[in-house]
């Protein structure tokens with residue numbers, strides 16, 4: 001009797017596990033279906049924690065290393081939880097020159113979130129991105145569907161405080 005991947009995780013409730021089981025059942029044995037399974041599982045669970053990857057590999061009868069390889073290769077997959085709000089800071093040249101790094105440092109210090117990470121309280125995920133094509137507004141920040149231009153380190157906390 002092999003070891004069973006444990007079907008438990010604080011971020012995945014019973015109904016999510018049931019939905020994930022259905023995705024696995026639909027795709028098991030189909031060549032190349034692991035990307036579909038990971039994508040749909042991430043939609044259900046919000047991200048792909050290690051325990052979920054183990055579970056999927058076991059039930060898809062695939063080596064864990066292979067599933068990990070796929071999950072880490074594609075940027076669409078996240079193995080870390082996302083915050084309620086994703087803050088994207090443009091790190092393009094125009095924004096850089098106009099002080100986006102200082103603004104970003106202010107966010108890191110105020111909300112305890114590093115670039116590429118999510119704050120403990122899952123309020124914010126902070127990402128650095130390439131030129132957003134709005135250089136005239138530099139420095140530029142995007143939160144969800146909202147774009148903010150000419151953000152300075154001094155203004156930025158007032159803006160972020162509106163996002164609970």
Ligand code: FES
Pocket residue numbers: 090091092093094095096130131132133134135136138139140
């Ligand atoms: S460099 Fe930031 S929008 Fe272009």
